[in-house]
Amino acid sequence: MGVKDQTGQLSGSKHARNADEEMQDASFSEDVTEVHSDLRTKRPKSGHKAEVLEDLTLSKLSAFDLKVNELLKEVVVSGKRVAKALSFVNSLKKTIRKISEVREAPFWDAKKKLEHDYKLIIPFPQPLPPTDTNIKLSYKPPVSVEVSGLFGQDQACVSPDGWSIDLLIEIPGDLFTDKDYLNLRYFHKRAYYLAKIAGKVTKSLKDSCEISFTFLNDDTRKPILEIVPKDQTGSAKKHYRVRLLPYVNERFRIQKLLPHKNGIRTVESTEDHSLLPTPKYNYSILEDTSLGYYAKCVKEVASSPYFVNACALGNVWLNQHDFSSSVHECGFGFHEWCSLLAILMSSKDISAGFSLSSYLPAVQLFKGTLMFLASKELENSILQTNGSIDTSHFSSKPTFFDGRTGLNLFHKVNPVFFQKLQSAARHTLRLTGAADADAFDSVFLTKVNSPIMLYDVYGYIPVQLSVEEGDVTKDSDSAFTNYLDDIYQLLKRGLGDRIDFLTVFSATQMKWGLKDLWYTALPKEISIGILLNPDVSIRVIDIGPSAENEAEAAAFREFWGELSELRKFKDGTIAECVYWDCPTPEDRRRIPQRIIQKVLSRHIASTVGDCVRFVHDGFSDVLGRTALVNSTDTFHEFVPVLNAYHEAVKTVMTLEDMPLAIADVVPADEALRYSSSRIPGAETYATSPVNVVFNFESSARWPDDLESIQKTKIAFLLKMAEVLNAEENVERAMVGLENNDKPKFNNCFLQVMFTNGFTFNFRLRHDRELTLWDLRLKRRENVQEAKTGKFAYEHDFQFIPRHTLAIQAVCQKYRSCSKAIRLAKHWFYSHLLTDHVSDEIIELLAASVYVNLNSWQVPSSGETAFCRMLYFLSTWDWRFEPLIVDVNENMTADQRNEIRHAMDQHRKNDVSLSHAAFFVAVEYDLESKYLGWLTPSKVIANRITMLAKASFQLLTSTTPDLKLLFQPSLTSYHCIIRLRTSKLPIFREKAKLEYKNLQMLVSNRPGFDPVKSFVEELMRIYSDVAYFFYNKNGPRLIACVFDPRVLEPRPFKISLDYPFVVQKSGNVTLDIDLVMEEIRRLGGDMIKSVERV
Structure with missing residues (x-):
């Protein structure tokens, strides 16, 4: 849409972003008028005490709490929608209970008959038992068929893809023997039981539903049946699915399934007594046997009016971080959240610091759960509840062991994802605890785990493996899980200390038809996400073990192959090493990606390493690089111009034969704050002079008239040019004129071209000018000219130098900020917005990603920061929200309040938004007087928002072509x-x-x-x-x-x-x-x- 179309959109919108718009950002779009849930649930039946507590809480509701209340109306489903779904579930129950008994038969005979009768393939886990197995299969009606969790309270929590109803089907215990926990026997009988139900349900429902197999938490040992009615349209609140989960209730002894026990026996292992522990296998069974218990716990605690809402908030938070129960992702999802919260609210032996009262509001229960997840105790200790057991043989962490069920609630969470889970919990608590931060959007409405904004390196690795009938996967559930683990271990070793965080995961849910083989649903590729260590990520040499250590040296050579070589270093050390040849800066920037490709090619397959796709690579061609510095960090590319600046300062500060000595020289140019889109250098000096401000020592001989001061400045600069032209390192010095039609304004500068190829424009500041402009305003002498003159002086001689020093400090603290700013400017310029948005605003937009508290932690790469900036622009309601950039990271609450008050007053006085459409405030400009007073205009600001939304949509597409981010559309122009x-x-x-x-x-x-x-x-x-x-x-x-x-x-x-x-x-x-x-x-x-x- 062109600029000409924007005015109507802006003027037609009179209110701040309402709940509907906020929900659309969070993928929970639906009209408020369709919401049937009510936050004001019934009070607890505990009497007057509960009422008083609730009244006190409601009287102290903060803005955060009020927004939470509106959010809960959108993400908790009840009323008519639940009643409709419940009717469908009841019909399913009747169908399941009517399924007739199947007599016990040998495994292969029962398998053949069931598959023939219902024209389906039973989703047995691999490997299948031998043909001469004595395992018998049969079917009896279930002991119970009950809905699980919150749905038992006629409520459900909405996710972006709808909501789920888990129907727990308890398998009769007499279908199993005491030894069926061994060698997948339980899982084989479970799969047969599920297939029988699937066949009958499919015949009953016919074509009214989509019926498919999937895995519970992506564990291939535990298939479940998913049923989705076809008559569903509209928003996520109108879409539900029913999942059938067969389980057996506490059939096996817990002692046999503790994590140090073995559950997979082979002839070889039995003979040589090498029974290795199988904790994943054991926990998989225990998770099934405890389903009924935790469903009961949740139902009991759900009588609290706040428990459901706390679970709903947890569900939103988990979705925004892409945390799920899947063994291929985090391993901690909505089911675990509800179970954990139920334990914290009901268990008697939880430490006082983590025990939660049922009278606490939903927000406090939400925070309390996060505090437990973020705790050092969970990270460093083995926690227990509902009894105790000897945990000396427990090695895995985190561990929160429930003695009642024998289950570790975090058994699916590996150390890598636990680090990510804890980091997210701690950051969220930091956000909600910051008095000056508006945490609601950051916590609940921002899709934090969007890979393009989270990782410095993000890519896709093709899956290359075969799943055969006889594959023995040991403790792992499948060869696919082994593949993920192998990739992680290889990349972790290859990348070493170059990275701070590495994750390898699959976000694809495996789902297949009843007539298909389950492994046809395996993902075609997996994802990797990396946070780089900026200090060493592009190191060109990896030094291995000393040649004297033969065993380690041999292992090093085996890992790296032909890349490994023996070298002697300056200190006399002889060691194995890998050298990464980097003919171009781009080759060096891609060293982590090159390592990934080399390692996978050597240890997996060349077809895998060569086919890895990296999303961020699309940025490599965006910034034009100079040949001045062979570095991939754009921060270092400014070294030449900064060295030239210091040389220029030294030259002018030591000038002799001047009437007055120079007191101070300060930088006042984007090149000197690491943020110019083009690197100033010897080859580009003709279009890139660098601006500098200086002043002389004080003197009483200056004239006391603005026009006379400008003429005196010219005389001083002419004298400086004369002296500088005699310097050896000066090519040429001359005085330039500006503002010729405004004699009272600064109308001269000294342009000095040095022999190193850099050009500097020196402007002389005289403090008396500001006093004279103030006097003219006080006397009401040509007020408009006085206002403009004062503004120009303060902007050029005060604001710009302070801004330069501030951004310079940010870029020095966060090295990648320079690249983020350059990418941001390139984006604005590419969309033809030069001069419609000031460079200072662009710089602060990019810097805010680093210095402001937001949904993410500080990025390590400029590309990631740039993507986050685009996201902010796409969601920022600049009409009503200021952008407060805490460049020094010490802004006080009073300053923030002053900024918000200044914006409110400005919007009241300027309803048409003729000035300061973007209200951007920093410590040195609390009223956005110099940053956005004239640009962007209201029309341009609206266009920027639309461009940012389109750009972010492109970034989050499946295969983004990043070059399109910087290609303007010309169809909107005349x-x-x-x-x-x-x-x-x-x-x-x-x-x-x-x-x-x-x-x-x-x-x-x-x-x-x-x-x-x-x-x-x-x-x-x-x-x-x-x-x-x-x-x-x-x-x-x-x-x-x-x-x-x-x-x-x-x-x-x-x-x-x-x-x-x-x-x-x-x-x-x-x-x-x-x-x-x-x-x-x-x-x-x-x-x-x-x-x-």
Whole structure:
């Protein structure tokens, strides 16, 4: 949509983002009018005490709590929708209870008959028993068929894909023997029992539902049946599925299934007594046998009015972090959350620090659960509840052992995902505990685990394995799980200390038809996510063991193969090592990716390593790199210009024969704060002079008149130029003029071109000027000029230097911030928004990702920070919310309140948003006076939001083409002015990079930018008629949008100040063809063509 279409959208929206819009951001879109749940659930039956506690809580509701209440209305389902689903579930119960008994028969005979009768394939786990097995299969009606968890209270929690009803089917215990916990016998009988139910249910439901097998928590030993009615349309709240979960209730002795016991016996292991523990296998059985117990616990605690809401909040939080019960992901999902919360609220032997009262509000129960997850005790100790047991042989952590069921509630959570789970819990508590932060959106509405915004390196690895009938997977549930573990171990070893975090997972749910084999549903690829260690991630050499350590050296050579070589280092050490040859900076930037590909090619298959896809690689071609520094960190690419700056400062500070000594020199340019989109260097100096502000020591001989001060400045700068021209390291120094039509404004600067190829513009600050502008305002002398003059002085001589030092400090603290800013500027420029958004605002937008407390922790890569910035722009309601950037990370609550008050007052006084559409505030500009007062306009701000939404949608697509992020759409404009690049200095400078004989040419006009001057002239002439857009980094064209008001026919007036054409009706409209011809004439040889779109 073009800029011309934005005004109506903005003016037509009178309210802040309401609950519907917030839910759309969280993928829970539905009209509030359709919500049937009510937050005000019944009070507990505990009498007056509970009522008093609730009244006290309601009287102290914060803004956070009020937003939570609105969220709960969207994510808790009850009423008519639950009643409809319950009716369907009751019909399923009747069907299941009517299934007739099947007499006991040998395994293979029973299998053959059932598959023949119902035309399905029983989802037996692998391996199957031998043909001569004595296992018998049979079917008896279930002991009970009951709904599980919260649905027992006629409520359910909504996820982005709908909500689930778990129907627990208890298998009669006499179908199993005491030894059936061994060698998959329980799981084989369970699969047969499920297949019998599936066959009967399929016949009963016919074509009214989609019926398929899937796995409980992606454990291939435990298939379940999923039923989805076909008559469901609309939002997630209207979509439900029913899952049939067969289980046996506490049939096997817990002592036989403790984690140090073995449950998979083979002839070989029995003979040599090498019975290794099988904790995963054992816990898989215990998880089944405890389903009924935890369902009962949840039902009992769910009588509390706040338990369901706390579970709903937990469900939202888990979904936003992509935490699930899957063994291939986190291993901690909604079921575990509800069970854990039920234990914390009901168990008598939980330590006082973690025990939760049923009278606590939902938010406090939510925080209490997070506190338990984030606790050091869970990280370092083995916790128990409901009795005690000898845990000396327990080695895995985290462990929260329930003596009643023998189950470790965290048995599916491996150490890597536990680190991620704890980190998320701790960060969320930090957000909710920060008094100055608006935590609600960050905690509940932001999709935190979007890979493009979470990881520094994110990619996909193809799956290459075969699942055969006879595969023995030992403790693991399948060869696929083994594949994930192998990939993780290989990459962990190969990447070493280059990474801070590595995860290998599959987010694909395996689902297949009743007539298909289960392993046809295996994912085709798996995902990897990496957080880099910025200090060593691009190290070019990995040093291995010493040659004297033969065993370790041999293992090193075996791992790395032909990449390993023996080297002698400067300290005399001889060691095995791997050297990564990096002919180009891009090769070095990709060292982690190259390691991944090499390791997988060597240890898995070359077809796997060669086919790895990395999402972030699309950014590699975005930033044009110079040949100045062979580094992949753009922070270091600014070293030459900073060295040149220090040389320039030293030169001017030591000048002699000057009337006054220079007291101070401060940087005032984007190049000196590591944030210019083009790196200033010897090859690009002609279009990139660097701005510097300086002042002389105080003197009483300065004139006391603004115009006289400007003339005195010229005299001083002429003297400096004369002295500097005699310096050996100065190529040329001269005085430049500006603001010629404003004699009271600063109208001169000293341009110094040094022999190192860098050019600096020195502007002289005199503090008396500000006092004189204030006096003019006080005396009401030409108030408008005084306001403009004071603003210009404060902006150029106070704000810009302070901003430069602030951003410089942020980039020095967070090295990747420089690249994030450069990517952000490239994005704004590429969409032709040059000069419509100030560089300072862009820099603060990118820096806010690092210094502000938000949904994520501080990023390690510029690409990740850039993606987060786009997400912020796509969701920021700038009409009502200020962007407060705490650049020094010490902003007080009073300052934040002052900023919000300033914005409220400004919005009241400027309802049309003619100024400060983006209200961006920092410590040195609390009122957004210098940052966004003029740009972006209301129309441009709206367009930025739409561009950011489209860009973020592209980023989160399955196969994003990142180059499209930086390609502008020209269909929204009325005409396009194409330029002759051969006439533009910026392209001539690029030619110097290609031809060495041109590199030493010196431009006579450093800083000359004809395109910028041309656009400024067009804006001056057609300010009431058109808007102009261009990309200052690659100005191949200028796009034009005409004001919709001048395109509409209107009566002729003699005061019309634009060319018009008379319509048949006698009304007049803008003469676009004549305007285009005028533009062509003004541009002269610089214009290639002017085209209407």
